[in-house]
Amino acid sequence: MxxxxxxxxxxxxxxxxxxxxxxxxxxxxxxxxxxxxxxxxxxxxxxxxxxxxxxxxxxxxxxxxxxxxxxxxxxxxxxxxxxxxxxxxxxxxxxxxxxxALVHPDATVGPDAVHGEGLIAFPGARVTTNVTLGRHVHLNQNSTVAHDCAVGDHVSVNPLGAVSGDCTLGDGVLIGAGAVVLQKLRIGAGAIVGAGACVVRDVPVGAIVKGVPAR
Incomplete structure (x- = not known):
């Protein structure tokens, strides 16, 4: 039905x-x-x-x-x-x-990943193991969320964005297209990571960072 x-x-x-x-x-x-x-x-x-x-x-x-x-x-x-x-x-x-909850057939979400209502995983999105995703998370085309990450509500990872292992993303975070978050970092709620940025240190709540390394 x-x-x-x-x-x-x-x-x-x-x-x-x-x-x-x-x-x-x-x-x-x-x-x-x-x-x-x-x-x-x-x-x-x-x-x-x-x-x-x-x-x-x-x-x-x-x-x-x-x-x-x-x-x-x-x-x-x-x-x-x-x-x-x-x-x-x-x-x-x-x-x-x-x-x-919508997962495109060309996306993969690990069998032990846990997500809230409204997850949308676009074509090519990859979620690996022991990942927690909040409510209405959008993982756009060819984005990745690696092992042991905790992702809050209403987060967007834009196309080709990459979140490395053991990271924490607060509610409402936006990871821009092609941006990279290195492992074990915390991105505060409401923060924006600009397109193409490389995040090498924690990002405070509500901050906007861009560039390589991101500042």
């Missing part, structure tokens, strides 16, 4: 999330895991609405339409920015709908 899912966000990230849903269904070989009900978005641009239309998936309307969805409908938050994703998550909690 397929589960209903609604994608929240018509932007590029949301449409990529739809692609993961479709890939999961294709890998199920004729027994789809998900029944796609459509997109919701409070402020979609005309351009994004046209792009959604090309995907042949309905735009249902604003997030208020979630109140009309069947009990048990899952939500996939197609919101790339961690701060915005946390805000949307909190606002949508009033609807009482569960979050979908």
């Amino acid at each position: 397929s589960l209903d899912v609604v994608v929240v966000g018509c932007g590029g990230h949301g449409r990529e999330v739809l692609g993961i849903v479709r890939a999961v269904n294709a890998a199920a070989q004729g027994r789809p895991v998900w029944r796609i009900r459509g997109f919701v978005d409070d402020r979609p641009s005309e351009v994004n609405l046209k792009r959604v239309q090309r995907l042949e998936v309905p735009y249902l309307g604003s997030t208020a339409r979630l109140a009309e969805q069947p009990v048990g409908t899952h939500l996939a938050l197609g919101v790339g920015d961690p701060t915005a994703r946390r805000a949307v998550d909190r606002r949508l909690a009033a609807y009482g709908l569960p979050a979908a």
